[in-house]
Amino acid sequence: MIVHIVMFKFRHESKESNIKEVVKRLNALVELIPELKSMEVGINFTDSERAFDLSLYSTFETKNDLASYAIHPEHLKVVELIKSVTLESKVVDYEI
Numbered sequence: 001m002i003v004h005i006v007m008f009k010f011r012h013e014s015k016e017s018n019i020k021e022v023v024k025r026l027n028a029l030v031e032l033i034p035e036l037k038s039m040e041v042g043i044n045f046t047d048s049e050r051a052f053d054l055s056l057y058s059t060f061e062t063k064n065d066l067a068s069y070a071i072h073p074e075h076l077k078v079v080e081l082i083k084s085v086t087l088e089s090k091v092v093d094y095e096i
């Protein structure tokens with residue numbers, strides 16, 4: 001199994017509403033992309049300089065499934081939104 005974790009730091013402008021919209025759009029991907037086996041999206045509550053605002057934990061059967069997800073048109077729509085409302089992101093992909 002493949003695990004894909006991404007953390008996002010959002011811009012301050014309209015931060016709360018942008019986070020809510022991104023969460024909604026990310027969660028919808030589970031029904032739209034067959035290769036995506038599961039996704040958990042979490043909003044940070046820790047007030048720390050090191051903290052990011054949002055994280056996602058998703059799983060795939062294979063590396064090829066992750067690669068298919070990465071270029072899926074529905075995923076790319078969400079990526080476009082995320083890029084427009086975030087300052088930075090970090091990713092980790094690993095195999096269990």
